[in-house]
Amino acid sequence: MLPIEVKNLYKNYFPAKSGKFAGIGNPVQHSGETATVETGLSFSVSKGEIFGIIGPDGAGKTTLFRILTTLILADRGTATVDGFDVVKEYKEIRKRVGYMPGKFSLYQDLTVQENLNFFATVFNTTIAENYYLIKDIYQQIEPFKNRRAAKLSGGMKQKLALCCALIHKPSVLFLDEPTTGVDAVSRKEFWDMLKQLKNQGITILVSTPYMDEANLCDRIALIQNGQFLTIDTPAKIVGQFGKTLWTVQSDNMSRLLLDLRAVKQIESCFTFGDSHHVTILNDQFTKTDLHKILHEIGHTNVEINEINPTIEDCFMELSKHS
Numbered sequence: 001m002l003p004i005e006v007k008n009l010y011k012n013y014f015p016a017k018s019g020k021f022a023g024i025g026n027p028v029q030h031s032g033e034t035a036t037v038e039t040g041l042s043f044s045v046s047k048g049e050i051f052g053i054i055g056p057d058g059a060g061k062t063t064l065f066r067i068l069t070t071l072i073l074a075d076r077g078t079a080t081v082d083g084f085d086v087v088k089e090y091k092e093i094r095k096r097v098g099y100m101p102g103k104f105s106l107y108q109d110l111t112v113q114e115n116l117n118f119f120a121t122v123f124n125t126t127i128a129e130n131y132y133l134i135k136d137i138y139q140q141i142e143p144f145k146n147r148r149a150a151k152l153s154g155g156m157k158q159k160l161a162l163c164c165a166l167i168h169k170p171s172v173l174f175l176d177e178p179t180t181g182v183d184a185v186s187r188k189e190f191w192d193m194l195k196q197l198k199n200q201g202i203t204i205l206v207s208t209p210y211m212d213e214a215n216l217c218d219r220i221a222l223i224q225n226g227q228f229l230t231i232d233t234p235a236k237i238v239g240q241f242g243k244t245l246w247t248v249q250s251d252n253m254s255r256l257l258l259d260l261r262a263v264k265q266i267e268s269c270f271t272f273g274d275s276h277h278v279t280i281l282n283d284q285f286t287k288t289d290l291h292k293i294l295h296e297i298g299h300t301n302v303e304i305n306e307i308n309p310t311i312e313d314c315f316m317e318l319s320k321h322s
Contacts, residue, residue: 003203009077010040024060052217053207060226061207098165102177108150123168155186175206211312229318241309247275250299
């Protein structure tokens with residue numbers, strides 16, 4: 001029995017006849033008199049695995065989480081959590097999972113201690129009974145236990161929310177964009193906590209729009225427009241990139257982007273931070289060739305370096321074909 005198993009899950013918030021789509025899965029595509037069948041998302045998560053759903057806002061991450069935590073119904077497909085069907089056995093699932101939604105949803109007017117006591121009571125347990133699960137996290141917010149949740153910093157709110165999601169000792173933990181809006185130090189601390197929970201045998205499904213967090217997961221699914229682009233380990237996804245990748249910079253970066261996209265030997269060009277990432281159509285085209293082209297059209301201080309791809313590079317490449 002797998003902690004999470006999803007087969008052909010499909011959800012569209014718009015009526016079927018509207019011709020619009022917002023949700024997860026691949027909607028019916030009409031071509032003349034023919035139409036392709038709707039297809040949904042399929043994946044599974046092993047026990048004790050950190051599985052990441054990686055994609056931008058609006059890609060379908062929260063919809064998937066709400067279906068798996070029995071908050072909304074899918075239109076098609078099946079899903080089980082801890083062996084229980086999300087439709088027929090939703091009450092059993094709610095006893096066994098912890099859910100941390102993207103928006104802070106604890107009681108703002110209650111203190112840290114009051115929130116934790118409340119959620120322990122809801123699940124018919126006590127803080128003392130499962131304190132070992134939250135000890136390392138709770139000790140960081142314990143000095144503020146009498147402070148109202150509304151007055152906590154972003155990082156402290158996330159730690160309190162994680163404590164409340166863990167207090168009933170769930171077997172599966174759902175974390176929907178838990179580090180969005182949190183500073184870099186708190187993000188690192190949060191992921192260190194997730195690794196500790198993994199070592200205790202808790203299965204974790206986590207979503208994030210931050211591509212750099214993908215490398216902290218055991219396996220990931222890249223999602224765009226409600227569809228999975230690929231599912232594998234971060235290392236294998238990067239290893240399948242299979243193209244030469246350059247970073248290019250000059251004194252006029254905005255003009256450089258347009259000029260690079262006009263070079264016929266360049267396959268793709270996207271902005272990444274303070275440089276442009278470029279893939280080329282064939283290896284016969286060299287950095288020297290590109291440098292010459294850019295110099296001839298007036299670019300100065302041109303720098304071109306070959307680099308290894310990241311998950312973000314892979315996402316951009318795969319999304320071109322989705």
